[in-house]
Amino acid sequence: xxxxxxxxxxxxxxxxxxxxxxxxxxxxxxxxxxxxxxxxxxxxxxxxxxxxxxxxxxxxxxxxxxxxxxxxxxxxxxxxxxxxxxxxxxxxxxxxxxxxxxxxxxxxxxxxxxxxxxxxxxxxxxxxxxxxxxxxxxxxxxxxxxxxxxxxxxxxxxxxxxxxxxxxxx
Amino acid sequence: xxxxxxxxxxxxxxxxxxxxxxxxxxxxxxxxxxxxxxxxxxxxxxxxxxxxxxxxxxxxxxxxxxxxxxxxxxxxxxxxxxxxxxxxxxxxxxxxxxxxxxxxxxxxxxxxxxxxxxxxxxxxxxxxxxxxxxxxxxxxxxxxxxxxxxxxxxxxxxxxxxxxxxxxxx
Numbered sequence: 001x002x003x004x005x006x007x008x009x010x011x012x013x014x015x016x017x018x019x020x021x022x023x024x025x026x027x028x029x030x031x032x033x034x035x036x037x038x039x040x041x042x043x044x045x046x047x048x049x050x051x052x053x054x055x056x057x058x059x060x061x062x063x064x065x066x067x068x069x070x071x072x073x074x075x076x077x078x079x080x081x082x083x084x085x086x087x088x089x090x091x092x093x094x095x096x097x098x099x100x101x102x103x104x105x106x107x108x109x110x111x112x113x114x115x116x117x118x119x120x121x122x123x124x125x126x127x128x129x130x131x132x133x134x135x136x137x138x139x140x141x142x143x144x145x146x147x148x149x150x151x152x153x154x155x156x157x158x159x160x161x162x163x164x165x166x167x168x169x170x
Numbered sequence: 171x172x173x174x175x176x177x178x179x180x181x182x183x184x185x186x187x188x189x190x191x192x193x194x195x196x197x198x199x200x201x202x203x204x205x206x207x208x209x210x211x212x213x214x215x216x217x218x219x220x221x222x223x224x225x226x227x228x229x230x231x232x233x234x235x236x237x238x239x240x241x242x243x244x245x246x247x248x249x250x251x252x253x254x255x256x257x258x259x260x261x262x263x264x265x266x267x268x269x270x271x272x273x274x275x276x277x278x279x280x281x282x283x284x285x286x287x288x289x290x291x292x293x294x295x296x297x298x299x300x301x302x303x304x305x306x307x308x309x310x311x312x313x314x315x316x317x318x319x320x321x322x323x324x325x326x327x328x329x330x331x332x333x334x335x336x337x338x339x340x
Contacts, residue, residue: 028258028259030200032213034209039204041204041212041247042211042267045249045251045263045316063175075211082252088215088217089215095213095214121257
């Protein structure tokens with residue numbers, strides 16, 4: 001690819017703030033996982049939340065295909081940011097790349113995650129305590145930020161400081 | 171997983187019609203690809219279109235990470251269907267799983283795809299003819315349909331007849 005122009009901009013404070021804003025506000029994300037037995041990458045929708053004490057996490061049922069894939073291979077990525085109105089590719093979005101950590105019911109942070117999750121997703125009250133549902137925290141490795149045409153950035157764990165100890169190599 | 175209940179419903183005409191409706195109307199999809207050198211599944215946003223003579227396709231730049239991943243491994247999946255208002259997990263969405271076929275500029279179908287694409291994405295007129303942009307047709311293997319809670323279905327190539335010859339094993 002060395003004969004092609006490099007479309008990646010140098011990461012600056014504005015890019016870091018945009019990534020943080022997307023994590024702070026997004027309610028639904030597209031989750032990509034590895035389907036181990038076929039090698040296909042599978043994408044599905046999950047409800048996400050973020051708290052400064054909990055990191056970025058989502059809720060999923062053990063019966064879902066994505067949970068079953070993650071049980072075999074915890075590597076994944078999450079796309080945050082909605083297409084919005086007009087040209088959907090002009091709206092910012094960020095791909096957070098990393099691995100998930102399944103939060104057991106006995107985990108002392110589970111209650112805090114539950115509170116934060118229900119604040120952003122009140123209707124999840126219907127299922128969040130079902131035995132087959134669990135929270136999955138993202139341990140972030142890096143991010144690909146796209147702020148619109150010509151506004152692509154690569155963010156590393158240092159740029160994602162607001163995710164603190166939940167960076168994969170933090 | 172044999173000790174767990176099976177959450178997949180039997181595929182019926184209503185499920186097939188819902189999948190078709192999502193393909194017919196969706197403007198933006200989340201695309202999952204394999205990042206060959208790391209093994210991570212990456213998800214990003216693409217603009218999609220569908221025509222009965224062209225199948226389902228999207229437009230992407232050779233400079234993008236997803237195009238570079240697809241050049242190495244054409245396996246992917248596309249999530250169609252927006253979260254919408256209220257509870258985003260109550261809105262239908264479908265994951266189409268397959269491989270992509272990159273459409274060369276010399277391909278006789280390219281003009282037809284361009285027309286269909288610009289009808290759904292008028293603003294793509296700005297970039298669709300750039301030298302580094304190309305259309306990618308999805309050769310569909312199967313689909314995972316989620317019509318909302320308790321409404322999960324697995325669709326095979328036969329259920330996706332409206333994608334006709336663009337099923338992977340069709």
